[in-house]
Amino acid sequence: MKKFLPLLALGLLTGCTTILETGDKLERGLTPPDAVNYATTKPEGGFSTQLNDNRIGNKVELLAARKSKTDGGYTRVQFDLRNGAYLRQTINVSFEWLAADGTVTESQPNWIVTPLEPGALTTVTATALKAQSAECRLRLISR
Amino acid sequence: MNKLSLLACAVFIVGCGTPATYKDPQGRELVVSLDKVNIQDFATAGSQMLQSMISSPSFSKGAPVLQLGSITNDTADNFDTALLLSKLTVPLVNANRVTLLDNDATANAARATSGSNANVPRAEYVLKGKILEDRSNAGSTRQSSFVFQLTLVEVKRGVAVWTEEKIVTKQGTKNAVGF
Missing domain, CATH: 1.20.5 (Single alpha-helices involved in coiled-coils or other helix-helix interfaces)
Structure with a gap:
């Protein structure tokens, strides 16, 4: 023994x-399987969120969404994320672009694996390919 | 009787496999292999390269004329590099952000026989690249890194005006399904 x-x-x-x-x-x-969560930029500035998986809300904070134009007039957005937990996390992000009338103009065909260190600020950036893309919808899943 | 029991067990075990099903190629239930570049790796690297490329000053305005150069596959895995290039060219062409030169022999022959006097645009940029790999292991844990390198060369000056490298790293003891 x-x-x-x-x-x-x-x-x-x-x-x-x-x-x-x-x-x-x-x-x-x-x-249940991880639900997809959304953060969408608004024409007047700022963003709105649709949280379908409450677990991600306890882990990741969406601090800000900035919208600008490139030299060619295409919309560019940046979302600031913060891992509020004490553990390293991995989330997956993807972008969809919307025209001013709300129709979807572009979709990213894959998820981008985004590691988030505890307490670290991470900025995810996307630039529209089409001139009519005005607003951006960030899609997030926790894994 | 014992033989029959063994046979029944064998049939039961064989029947335990997962039947093949269709999966969303953009979804999160795809096979992740340690020894090869998966279809989602091309998508990940390609979309990140695309975002970087359209942010470069060369693509800020208009639709520059682009010619595809060679993409060298320097990995042990045999795949068509069009899997990577299409992730860039498809969205760029469909959004009218580039004028892509097509050197297809049939199309060229058809143009010649049609008597077209239209000038074929000259390439302003050439896109070339390389895909490399690096493998290592610690005990039973294996790690594979696939390095995707692309360079955009301005034809007139012969200089690289944009270059990008994206690395996809996978680690584990065996292949798996999902992220």
Whole structure:
């Protein structure tokens, strides 16, 4: 029995690095799939949010959305995100562009994996390809 | 009876596999491979390259004439580099942000026989690049990094006016599904 104790301790220590990951997997197994969340710029400035997965609201703060024009007149946006948790997180972002009348003009065909260090500010930027793209809709999922 | 039981068990085990289903190629349930560039890696690198490229002064106004140069695949994986280039050219052409030269032999022959006097525009820029890989491991954990490099060369001056590098890194012990 005494021979097994150090082995058990070693096993526990080795396993320490994966405890968080396992916990995360357990949590994810018990909860529904991650819903997509939105932040959309407004014509008058600022942004509106649609939070469909409350867990992301506890983890990530959306601090600001800035909108500007490039030299060619195309809309460019920047969203400032902050990881308010004590753990490193990974979120995935994607952009959709809307015309002034609300119709979708462009969609990004993939998710961009965005690591967020604890407390760190991260800025995600997108530039429209079409001149009629006026507003930007940021799509976020927590994993 | 024992043989029958074993056979039943074998059939049961074989039947446990996941049947093939269609997946959204832009979704989050795609296979992530450690030993090859996945379709979503091209999409990720391509869209980030595109965003960087359209922010360069060369693309700030009008629709510059672009010719595609060579993209060297310097990885152990065999794939068509058009998988990366299309992620840039498709949105740029469809948004009328570039005039893309097409050197297709059939199209050239058809133009010659049609007696068209229209001038073929001269390339202002050439897009070239390289895809590299780096692999390492620590114990059973494997890591693969695929490096996507693109350069935009201004033909008139022969100088690079935009260049970008994006790295897609994947780490794990085995291939998986999802992010």
